[in-house]
Each structure stands twice: as C-alpha cells, then as structure tokens.
Amino acid sequence: MENKLRSKAEQRADEHSCKLLLNCYIRELGPERADYMQLNPDTLTYSITFPTSGVRVMGLLSYYSAMGEHEYLSMNSNGQTVHYRDLVRWISYEMIGDGSPDNVQREAVEEEHDIGTKAKQVTDRLTDFMQKVENSAANLTMYIEQASGFGVQDYTTSEQSVLYGHPFHPFPKNSKGFTVQDVQRYSPELRTSFQLCYIAVRQDVYAAEWVEHADKIDLKQLLASQEWPVSKGKMGLYELLPFIHGSMHTFCIWMRCSPISVKRSCCCWALQARWPTRPLLYVQCMFQPGTAALSCR
Template identity: 30%
Template sequence: MNPTPAPDEPKADGLSSTPVRGRDQGQDPAHVPRSVARVTVPRQPASSLDEQVATAMDPPAGLPAEDHLDHPDPSRAADAATVENLLRCWVRENNLPRPGGSVLRIPLDASGNALLVPVRYWSATGWHRFGMPLLESAPQDAPAADAVTVAALLGRESGRHQGADLVGRVANSVAHTADFITDRRRHPDAAQGADLFLTAEQSLLLGHPLHPTPKSREGLSEAEARLYSPELRGSFPLHWMAVDRSVLATDSAWTEQGRVVPADHLTTRLLGDLPLPEHTVPLPLHPWQARELRHRPAVTELLDAGLLHDLGPHGAPWQPTSSVRTVHCSGAPAMLKLSLGVRITNSRRENLRKELHRGVEVHRLLRSGLAKEWQAAHPAFDIVRDPAWLAVDTPDGEAVSGLDVMLRHNPFAPGDDAVCIAALTAPRPYPGRAGVYSRLAEIISRLAAHTGRPTGAVAAEWFLRYLDHVVRPVLWLDGTAGIALEAHQQNTLVVLDAHGWPVGGRYRDNQGYYFRESHRPSLQRRLPGIGSASDTFVSDEVTDERFAYYLGINNVFGLIGAFGAQDLADERVLIAAFRQFLSNASELGSPLPGQLLEAPTLRCKANLLTRLHGLDELVGPVDTQSVYVTITNPLRH
C-alpha cells in the first residue's frame, strides 16, 4: 500500500492541529485542577478533596474474592457476564428499587416463578454486580439459571413476540464472548501492541454492560469471526471493486495543501499497484460484504453489465476497530467505515446514504468557522472527521445499498493514547489478577501509587478532569451551535497523557448528530443548504431526550458506575462532583445541565426492550428507532 500523505486539512480546521496527547502532557500528576477544589459532598464538610472522599465513603462493602468473571471455564465466565447484563437491563428498564437485603427478588408472574439474585454491588447509576440467579421454585441443590434461561424467562415476562429471537442472540453473544475470553487468556501479551489506539479498540471483550446481546454477530462463521473480530485481533486485506464512473456516487471535502482531493484519488492510493479497467475507480469493501453482495440482484446486474468489476482481495492487512466494520491500518492517514450486513447487537451495519452526506456536511460546517470558535474555547477536543465517501448507484440513479465506503481522518499516531470510554471501563481477563480489572482500574491504581494519595481521591480528580476535557466541550457545541452529539461511551474517546490523566477528547460517528430545529436559521447561515441531504434536523424535544441519555446516562453515569462497581470510588462522591460541574456549566447555553439537575426522572434507552420489540436502530425516524423508558434521576434521588 502506498500511504497517502497526511492531509493538511486539520491544520486549516484548527481543532485537529492540537497534539493528540494534549497541551497538559507534562503536567504534574499530583496537580489538582481548580474545579476539584469546588467539589462538595452534602453533609460532609472537609478541607480537601482527599478528606471529602475519606469522610464520605462508607467502609468498603468488599465484593467476594471469587468473581464469576474469573471462572476458569471461559464459557462459564461468558455466561455469567451475559446474565449480569440481562439483569442490569431488567432492573433499569423496570426502574426497580434497591432491595432491602443482599438478594434481589424478580417476580416472573408469566411463569409463576421468581428469580432470586445475589446482589454483590448495588450501583446508584445502574452498573450493578450480581451473582448467578436461582429460580425460587427450584430444588435447593438446583444449578443457577444460565443466560439462555434468564433470557427466555424475561422475554416471556415482557410479553413481546421477539422472545425467541432474544434467546438466539443471547446464545450467539455468549459463544462469541467465550471465544474472546479463551483467546485473550491464552495470548495476553499479544494484546499489548505498539499502536495504543488499536490496542484499546481491541480490548472490549464483554461489551456494553447494559445490553442483552453485546457480542451477537449473526452471519459470521467461526472462521470468519476469527478474521473479522477486533477482540481476536483479526486482520484481513480489503476486497476491491472497480466502479464505472457512470454509476459512481461520491463527495469529498478532504483537502491537502489547500486543495480538495476527490475520494477516488484517496482510494486509488490505498489500492496501490493493482491495475484498473478503463474509466473506473477503486472501491474498498469488507470481504464478508463483498461475498454477500454478489447475491443481491442490483449488484449482479451491475457486474453483468460491466459497470462493476470484482478485483478481489488486495493490499496490506487492515484491523477491525471496536465497531467491527470500521477498519484501521497503523500509519495510514484514513480509517475506512465499511458497510457490513452482519446484524451486530440490534442492527445491520450498512451505511445509509444520508449518513455519508452527514459526515461530509459536518466537516464542511466545522470548516465554516465553527471549528475556530470551538478551538478557542476548547483546544484539546475535536470531532474525528468523515470528509469523503464513495458509493454506487444503478444506471437509473437509485442508491445500491451496502456498496459504499466512508473515508475517515486518522488523527492518531501509534503512540497516541486515545481510548474510547467503553474500552477504558471494560472488565478484562488479566492473568494472575483476580476480580474485575479494567484499564481504568490500572490507571487509577498506578496514579494512586505514584502520588501517594488515596485511590478515591485520585479517582475523583480523574473524573473531574474528564468532565472538563471531554464533557464541557460537548456541552459548548450544543449551547453555541445547537448540535448535540450522540456521545455514548463507544463514540467518545478520551486522550490520556503519559501518566494516564485526561488531557483531551475526540468524538467519532457520522451517524450521531442532532441539529436542533430551533437552531436551523443560524446553522443555515453557517452552511447554506445544511440538512437537506443528511436529514439531521431533529425537534428540540427529541434532541433533549437523546442528548440526556447518550451524554448524561450512558457516558457520564456509566463512567461513575464503573468507578463504583470496580471499587475505585464512592459513587456518591462522583455524583456530587457531577452535580456541581453541571451547576457551573449552565453558562455554556446547553439545556442539558439544567435538565439533569432538575428533572426527577430521565428518559433512558432500553436495550432489552428494543431487542424484544424487534427494532433495527438504523431504520426509520430517529424518534422511533429505539424504545425509551423512564428511570429515576440519580442526581435527584
């Protein structure tokens, strides 16, 4: 592969010119930012953060030494992790209160039974830790209920007709998770690669802790999973098609040295020395997708007409990132977001044409001057840009689904420590160390040892720096421009310095933007015609609901829950810190701080119910793609 020269676009756009490690790289790890001094915990007067943490924390409850995620049988560990996910989903989606004792009883009226669930840790923000459940009516020596049994019981209890589908996907997710744990336990050293970004992307072995089937991938054989799974450190050459220019659909705002580079010029560089038929351009595809597409009538017709040529696999290996379908090659200036018709979690992951338009549109919007404003306020945060794409139409001008690619800037050098929050908090097998152990736990433990400060105080400071470097810039964008980001934990990356402190952040996803309807006039002044092809304007009411979920509940509450469940901090301390941060962030103009501080309840995405309703989250209007439920707001509880 002949690598493309690094684009100079980021320098022109301002934000991306910030070094990925941030300007505080050399900061003293013992330094406490100003915002830490402002944190107060109700009814716990103290003169310093360390004292606040010490006085606010109860004596540690002490999780049992034997964690079922450490079970020597990977299948048992995977099953236990999935059971916990199912139970966490059920507790959240039914807004169940904390039990009075150490056992949670979940009535199963439809089955005339109940689940008795040992509570190992109860989280104010939803990241509970549970032991393996027993059926109340089962004999005393009966084994615990496994994931498939729990899924079948909860599906029946919900009364939804997709219960059988849920059971199948749960079994699929458990099987994949067991393979991932087996491989990582056998080859732990292989996980520590020289490319820190890629290492983080390949570390989510268990997946979303509040999803019933986080590792379900219907359509992949065992051999294909080995090649295409980031958790197994898969790699593969791209599969190439040559597309006749008469049926090519494309757009590009990718620039080098001040000039726009067409998307097909970029893919030609990636293709290298493979010759092309006359009047065609190269289109990279995921190998699985290339095989599947040959069975689609529209693609067959293009091949038969000589408008599409199958060039086969070619070039250097690419590695899947945490989304499975976005691929990365160390040193390449672009990542590729490929269509992949595999049903991953809830959706078939094929690019929609409006999403391709959206990525380029957001890049142009930021270049219109918005990026410079944002850089002035928050120089260490940026959006990972999606400035170019290629796709195929029929001769009649109809979009051919699944035959496309989005070209994404790759701003990360191999030594840049940029990690998505999902990977940071994910439990992982760690040879020789019992209990849940994550990258977050490793960082906090190392910082506590280095600084000589209590673990809880270090965790609180880390959390506050994260709010300042990652959450505050996202609130600024909403308040200033009326753009809310779908900043859930997998879309949000924190940039860490050499010590592990947060010094910056990045957002990625050409799908996840909400342009507020109330800001339509100002956004159209910034970029005339905005939203016409991308379908990105959303009512403020829906935007408020989704922004509160993705940034508030999924991202920040999820991070707080990880700190608590992994015995790194008292959740009450971090909730108090977040409450005070939001009070000070109201000046940014986003309605989210006030909403989170004042609302007694919040609307929350229900991943289990979404699955039981049989919804594909990439299909249909944005306000009906997922099921939302009402939960108690932990900031007010």
C-alpha cells in the same frame, strides 16, 4: 487443562450474559414495573419477579450501581442457579406475553391480525431473541478462551481486548449471519488480521460525500503506480470505494456470480488488493432502492 479452561470460559460467559440480560431488563422496565423489582444498596440484596412466568430471581449483589450496571454475586430461583437461557425465556414472556391462546387471540384482535399470523410472529420473535443471545454467549466463550494467551501491548491490542462489549446490550457479541469460520476469521477479539480491498463502482451509480473542509483524496492518483486488473482507460468509467471489509468483499463476489443478481451487480466489481491499506475506521454504504445506486459516506 483444556476442558477445565473451556468449562471456566463457558461459566464466565453464562454469568456475564445473565448480568447483561437482568441489567437491561431492570433498566428498561424498572420505572413501570417498580413493584416487581427490589434492589437494596445497603444490604446488597435484590429480588426481581417475572409475574407472567410466576418466577422470582433473587440473590446478592457484589456491587450496586446508581447507573444500573450492577454486579451479581449470586442469582437463584427456587434454590437453583439461574442461567441465561432461563432469563431469556422469562424476559421474553414479559415482553411479548406468555404465548397462551387467549393472549395470542387478544393481541391478534388488537393488531388486526389473524391468530395464526400473530402466533407465528410471537414464535419468530422468541426464536430470534434466543438465537442472538445464544450466539453472543457462544462467541464470548470463544473470546475468553483465546484471550488467556493474549497480552496488551499497544492501542490496537487494547481495542481488541474489549471482550465483553456494551454493558447495556442483551447480546453485545452477537454475529448472527456469520458462520463460525467467519467469526474466527474476522473477529478483532481473536487478534485476526486480513487484507482490505477496494471496490470499483460504475460512476453513474456511485455517490460520495466528504466532511466539510476535509481534503478530498484522489484514490486513483494515490494508487496510480499499482498494477490494475483492467486497462486504465476502462478504469475511467469507475470510482473507487476504499477499504472494504473482507466479508463485504466475499458478498460482492457472490453477488457478481449470482444468476439472479448479475445484471444489477455488474455495476461494480472487486479489485484484488495488492497495495498497503490503512485500518478501516468507518465506512457506511447504502443501496438506494429504485436507483441501483450505491451511496458511501
């Protein structure tokens, strides 16, 4: 049963990834490549040609959307079922050229790059695109597998049940840069939970903005009864940055311990969260080059 479930989850993730890729391609390039794209809302048939690869994808629609969010009943090329890796390759060639020496040389001349540099750029872009789609499909497979045992009880679990992501994004579940363990620990689709924490940031490199007319929260006063890892006198030199995601907490610890970063990172350190925290809604943190400042909005 487990193997059957995984096969079904992989198939659904593959089909959904194909739908996203094709819909994004049609939406973005449809106006300028209308001759290569035919979708008939009456017969629910479609045909998309990728001229660079000499390939035509065709089949039946289960639903035609005036907004472009089409649903596909079948997707074939030369009598074979199309998979998302096929679409990634064909779309990539249409977007950046076929990678042939003549094409690379022409683009290198136009962009005033040497051929070797241009060829590497083409390869890097192809690889990055493929990796992000692969990562998104792999994550989606995992989410579909786990979702079979979940239910929807309230608003929070309904938000965590948005498995498929944005309908017009080629890789909505991409988390490139996270390890598999990170995904399993932090993905809301897996109904995970983890402790948020606070970061103490030195006052001279801390900047904060509050929404107009909003009541500013004094975090130090709010948390005055809690146990602090340093003296409260020393804490007077710092401001608190609230509700840091667990992955950011880990990164801050790494920065503080890194020999090449210790001088810059000594302006902030993590406080072990021992108090209740509220769900994180939105925090945007930006490093300001040249100032060693951390700005939070």
